[in-house]
Amino acid sequence: MESHGARWAAAFGLQGDVLAAQRERYERLKQHMVFQIDATGITDPLTAFAAANGSPSANSSSWSQYFTDETLLEEINTDLERLYPAGNESFFQNELYLSTLRHVLFVWCRLHPDVAYRQGMHDVVAVVLYAFLQTTKEGNTEEDQVKNLPNQPEADTFLVFEAVMLFLKPFYEIIKTRRNTARDNEDSRRLFASFSLKESESSNGHETQPALHRLCHHIQFELLQQKDPQLYYQLQNLEIVPETYCLRWIRLLFAREYALKELLWVWDAMILDNSRADVIFPVINMTVKSDNDLLQLPKLACKSEDTNWTGFPLLRYVCVARLLQLSSELRQSDNTGCLRLLMRTYQGEELDGEENRAVELMNFARVLQDPMAEEQQQSASDVANSDKGSSSVKVVQFKEGSLGIVLTGAAAPYDDRLAVKSFTRDPNATDGVGQAEASGKVRLGDLLQSINGVPIVGVTTEEVKRRLQLINRPVYIGFCHCSDVYAAVSDGSEAIGSSDAAGSSPRSETALSELVLPVFLPGELCYANVETSMQRLVLSHDGSCQSHYISGKLFITNYRCFFTRLLGRGEIDWQIPVLSITSIDRINPRDNSTTAAATLSVENAQVALGFAPDDSFKVVIRCKDLQVARLSIADQSEYSKLVKCLSFLAFPQSLLDAFCFAYAPTVAPSEEVQFDIRQEYKRIGLLSFPGHLRCIDQSVTYTLCETYPRHLIVPADISDVRLKAAAAFRAHQRLPVVSWIHRGNGATIVRSSQPLVGLKSARSGEDELLVTLLCCSSNKKAFGRYVIMDARSQLAAVGNKALGKGTEISSNYRGAKLIFMNVENIHSVRQSQLALAATFEPKKSASEDTSSSFYGRIDSSGWLRHVRLVLEASVELAHTVHNGMSVLTHCSDGWDRTAQMVALAELMLDPYYRTLRGFQILVEKEWCAFGHQFALRSGHARSDVSNEQRSPVFLLWLDCVWQYIRQYPTECEFNESFLLTLADHVYSCKFGTFMFDCERQRKDFFAKHRVFSVWSEINTQSEHFTNHMYAPSEQATVLSPSTLSKNIKLWKGYFCRWDPTVIPPVPAFQCY
Structure with a gap:
């Protein structure tokens, strides 16, 4: 039986005279390179070499080569001593084989001094030797092994190894990069590494x-x-x-x-x-013993420089x-x-x-290399259960345009496969026939076999559709034709583009004859289901709000709780993510108190919570998206189960219990890679001023500021030591850094937290220098002038001085003008939202709800005032920068009002941020990367409703954005549904985007736990979030909205969506 080694040698052209000549070449190489111990019997290699070559002074070049060879042999022997390939641990551990491997490696390394020996080469040569010795049995004596060896195994091993290394040598080469000594010396004095545009492109x-x-x-x-x-x-x-x-x-x-x-x-x-590529071995003249022939090396035929990296x-x-x-x-x-x-x-x-x-x-x-080869590869593994009938595979190449087929689920036993249900017409084709039908290879009922050589089994039509969207054309699709009747398509399945339940996680084990279970999300587990009745509010003919109850089941999972009615078809009538629950109020009318006072108290409590008094158990679920669900439960055990399970899941001990760590969608998560702020800096142009600005890397420990992004834009002319000193003068070390630059005039938007001025009016020379360089170095036309915008009122800023903080003293910052924007704090925003939510409580009597009181309550809530103040501050910021003046802006900590102003101003200044993808980058940069405390402000996994750190800061900003798209209906690519989705998922914890309080925390947790981004789901269904009126203007100017009170409207799509008494009704949009 021919060995694998012999087949490889023949494939490389080592046959006949070529093989004989190359064997002789190896023996001569070995004779010249591998030193032989003196025949007189001197066993020490060094003594033997000295006897043959004299003293080091007499033959220095030979001695130099000797010591080089000794070092090389030491490296080779070190690896050979630990050559224990798994499954064949003892095979090479005998001196005969080790000597062969040692000689082969030594000769090859001497021939290739540019690479010499690299770790791993011993594994490669061991495979080659094993290929020639595969018939040698383990356990034989060394004498038996010699008898079983093929002719000249060492020479053949070297020749095949030499041929293999022609393909692998580029992967062992060490590329030495040139370094700028002057720059290296400069960097060595810096505490933070720099990232430049030139290095990025390189x-x-x-x-x-x-x-x-x-x-x-x-x-x-x-x-x-x-x-x-x-x-x-x-x-x-x-x-x-x-x-x-x-x-x-x-x-x-x-x-x-x-x-x-x-x-x-x-x-x-x-x-x-x-x-x-073929291997060309050097021609050896065996009649002339010339050493020049030894220096000739084999090479690859027809191998271009551009493809030598492919191996x-x-x-x-x-x-x-x-x-x-x-x-x-x-x-x-x-x-x-x-x-x-x-x-x-x-x-x-x-x-x-x-x-x-x-x-x-x-x-x-091979199929991945050439998908058309699948037609020739017929085997039993091509189709599951193919023993039920014969099958054949045909591969079709599809170019741009429609495939011309409708896919659907196949019937048993192929129910894990998709099949061709019908052909569709192609209006762009000359004869109207689609690509699949025109190929002549596809027939109705054929199973979808593969896409670009990758088998398609156990996937849904939606997944196939998504994969085809992500793959470049042409695409090769394999279809399997089965001759048996089992390949018939299933009547109840759905075509591409339709929703498909296949691939979802298992449903609850509870069998309900009267209830069709809904589809659970991948990774969603049902913990409990409770028989209950849900209160439904309706608008009666006389204009009052009436209620009635719907019987059904409340399901509680690790992601959400949702209600489905009895005798329904599995539709969800109401749902809310468990971590979006604010509070759970409950009334137990059957407690141990039996006094009349206790009974009256229970009745009053039921009325106060919106119930008619009776002896059933009551639960009210209040939600962060302003929903209120009222449940009535007849059975006490069901009531106890609901309260315990819901309380446990809504307020877990750790955020690691959030659903984002369990969510495992089967559809491609996103067509976008993770957000990299350096790429956004590059797009903006912040990396185009290496003489003025530089991008520093804080490293994974975020040594400069823990709540900032890892990469920051700072002046090029300030040392890292001074940067640390400037950071120490700002709250939470949130030093001034550049966030955006105007390409036309060089004006910058700089953000930070408040300075630590205190009652003694402290100052920092490093902070003053940093602010001046950031605001003036790239903006020469401003003549050293810039603006400091404090988002707070002057009274609030002065009040912070008592806490050791405060605002800049303008006289210390040369050229600065200090203005206050009067945006109110998180506590005022929280109270306004609560007041506005109460205004749209539908259970109000007609006598209470007069026109004057209704509009008065909206106005007195103060929510629209907050919207107007944020818009005014952002417009002022945008116009100042557009007019050529740099701005440093901050609030108290720099992660609430600062984020609102900066992000909204950039939306007005930069058209890219008004696209669907650009808006995602804007949120990632100004909110997520720069450390808005999403977990703290949203109260993730917290039951303390009265916690004063909760505040809908991000929701207020989304409201401002909604005002913007309402006033400019054609300028933004995204629509209201997009904003509503973000507003809901801030609380849902379904995705990792809005988890935790800063970039560092997210990276630390997400490095250990897999999560998906909210952008993945949005990009997958982008047609639902796209503004179909999008037609952006080409004018390069700032687009600022009107901030007149009469032009600030209530965002009904958010605040009125749960109120059934509003006419016309507001769609109850949610995307959970």
């Missing part, structure tokens, strides 16, 4: 990357994205760097991922691949195939779990069927 350029890194990036960022975009975005969102796992796969050709016997089949496919052509697809085999496990893992899976070596698993595993992997890789 790091992203393929031509500047070493071959190994270029191939790693190509595998994950290009091939995987095209083959499985869902997995690609999963790895991206978890910040999995491809070098962490691909480096070993590529350099060792999977030598540590499989047992040697299994690995041979993997190497077989790569070496025998017809697309691989074996099939290798990259083997890497992708390996990733796809781990796909289901990777999607269920966090960062640590993914790395553990990807970096796991062979653990000595069961070896039965190992060849089939390897062959299956390589067949998969």
Whole structure:
């Protein structure tokens, strides 16, 4: 039986005279390079070398080479001593094999001094030797092993290893980068690393990357994205760097991922691949013993400079195939779990069927390399249950445009597959026939087999639709035709574009004959369901608000509680995320008190909560989105179960119990990678002024300011020591940094917290210098003048001086003008929201609800006044910057009113922020990255309703944005539904976007726990959140709204959506 090694040698062209000549070449190389111990019997290598070459002074070059060789041999021997490949631990641990490996590695390294020896080469050469010795049985004596060795195994091992290394050598090369000594000396004096535009562009350029890194990036960022975009975005969102796992796969050709016997089949496919470049060995003249022939090295034929980074052509697809085999496990893992899976070596698993595993992997890789090859690969594994009938696969190439098919769920036993239900017409085609039907390969009832070579099993139509949206054209889709009748399509299934329940998490085990259960979200678990009646309010014919009760079940899950009526079809009549619950009020009419006073007290309590007095148990659920649910429960055990379960889930001990850590959507999470503020700095232009501004990296410890983003824009001409001193002069060390720059005039928006002035009017020279450089260095036309906008009133700012804080003393900041914007604090905003919510309590009698009192209550709530004040301050900020004057703005801590003003002003100044994607970046930058305390302000997982740190600051800003899109209906790409979705998910904790209080906290938690972004769901359903009237103007000017009181309107879409007495009715929009 021909060994794998012999097949590889023949594939590389090592046959006949070529093989004989190359064997002789190796023997001569070995004779010249490997020193032989003196025949006189001197056993010490150093003594023997001295006897042969004399003293070091007499032959210095030989001695220099000797010591170099000794160092090289020491490195090789160190690795050979720990050569214990998993599954074959003892195979190489004998002197015969080790000597062979040592000689081969030593000769190759002497021939390639530019690379020399690198760790991992011993694994590669060991596979080659094993391929020639695979018939040698373990346990034989050394004499038996010599008898069983093939002819000249050492020479053949060297020649095949040399050929293999032609493809792998670029991955072992060390690329030395040039460094600017002067700049290095400057950086060494800095405490924080810098990030420049030039370095950013250089790091992203393929031509500047070493071959190994270029191939790693190509595998994950290009091939995987095209083959499985869902997995690609999963790895991206978890910040999995491809070098962490691909480096070993590529350099060792999977030598540590499989047992040697299994690995041979993997190497077989790569070496025998017809697309691989041929190896040209040097011509050896065996009649002339010239040493010049020894210096000639083999090379690759027809290998261009631009493609020498790819190695074996099939290798990259083997890497992708390996990733796809781990796909289901990777999607269920966090960062640590993914790395553990990807970096796991062979653990000595069961070896039965190992060849089939390897062959299956390589067949998969070949299909990924050429999806059309799937038509030739017919096997029993092509279709599940294919033994019920014969099958064939046809692959169709689809270009831009509609596929021309409608997919639906297939009937049993193919109910985990999708099938072609019908063809659709293509109006853009010349004959109107769609691409699928025009190919002649697709028939009705065919099963969807693969997309770009990746099998499609157990997925929904929605997932297929999403994947096709994320993949570039052309796309190759495989269809399987089954001759048996079982491939008939299911009548009740749905086509692409429709909702599909397949793939959702299991439903509750409780079987209810009178109730159709709704669909639960992936990762959603039902903890309890309670029989109850929910109060429903309606507007009667006389204009009063009447109530009645609907019987049904209240389901409580780890994400939400929702009510479905009896005899319904599973529709949800009411729902709220459990972490969006503010309070749970309850009345137990059957407590131990039996006195008349107690009974009267219970009746009064029921009336006060909006119930008619009776002997049932009452529960009122008040929600952060202003919903109020009133439940009546007849059974005491059901009542107790509801209260205990709901209280436990709504107010957990830790935020790690939030649903975002359990949510596991099967559809691709997003077409966008994680937000990187450096890319936004680059887009804005903040990296285009290296002489004035620089981007610093605080490192993962956020040493300068914990509540700021990791990367900050600061002046180039200030030392890091002074930066730390300036930070110490600001509340919470939130020093002044640039957030936005006007490309036309260079004016900047700078944000910070209040200075620590105190009653003694303290000052900081470092802070004054920092503010001046940020506001004036890039804006020469302002002649050193700038504005300091304190969002507070002057009285509030002065009051903070008693606490050791305060505001800037303008005389200390040369060229500064200090103005106060009179935006009120979080406590006033919270009280206004509560008052406004009470105004739209539907259970009001007609006598109370006169026109004057109604509008008076809206006005007296003060909410619209807050909206107007924030708008006025933001308009002032935007116009000041647009007119060429830089602005430093802050409130008390710099994460509430400052965020409102800066984000709204940038919305007016920058058209990009008025797009759907741009608005997401704006929220990420000014709210999430710069440390708005979402968890504290939203009361995440807190039962203390009266906590004074709660405040709807972000909701107030969204209201201001709604005023903006109402006044400019064609200027923003997003619509009201988009704003409502954000307003609700601030509290829902379904996504990680608004979790915790700063970027550092999110990164620390999300590095260990996988979460998804709210933008993922929005981008997946972008058609629902897009303004169809969007037609932006081309004028490069600031678009500021009117702040006149008569133009500030109540946001009915938010505040009136739960009030059934409003006419015309306001849609009760929610996107939970």
